[in-house]
Amino acid sequence: MPWQTSKREVKRGRDITWTLRAMPASEWVVEQWPGSATIIAVRSHGFREGKPTDETRRYVTSLRTGADALLRHARQRWSIENSWHWVLDVPLREDTHRYREENGVQILATLRSLAINALRLDGIWSITEGIATLAHNSKGLLRLLGWREPAAEQHSG
Known part of the structure; x- marks a missing residue:
């Protein structure tokens, strides 16, 4: 039987419910990813700025803890990811760049990270x-x- 927990967040134009379902990793998963302990699915659904949203993300983790702690960890991870991508997308307008050369794309990504x-x-x-x-x-x-x-330089005169 999977563990489950939910949390609702209403702020900054968002009304999102996060639902986590977790279960012990199967023997096959542990063979494929040694150290795995838990399989997680996190569904976020609700509204962002009036538009409906519904996403599910899946994880395999070595953490052996309760559903509430797992949901906190998953949300913190995406908070970090989202803040990094926001910086790339908004102030640095990464998505508007149309550079197609592979080396050029990598060089520009490196320069953005450096900046x-x-x-x-x-x-x-x-x-x-x-x-x-x-x-x-x-x-x-x-x-x-x-x-x-x-x-x-000092000049003597």
Whole structure:
């Protein structure tokens, strides 16, 4: 018999119910993925900004815990994933880029990650504000990337 739990969240234009069903991993699953303990299905359904949504995600985990804790873990994982993808999609407009060359796509993805990480290492958490601040500040951008101006030379005369 699977374990089950649900949680409803109403905020920021969303009314979503998350339902987790979990069961012990079968012998076959454990053979395929050693260390597996639990099979999980998380269904999120409801409304986002007035539009209906219904998604199911499935996981295999080594965690041996109750349904409530498993649901918390699954939601935290997607919260992290969604915040990373939001940064790529909104401020950096990754989805609007039409570059088709394979190496170019990989290079641009690496540069976007570099930009995000450099801003965050500098304490700038709003990527939109960081881009706006540094867009016309070449010295600030170079400083962020680790470049330091050479010390002024002293001339004796």
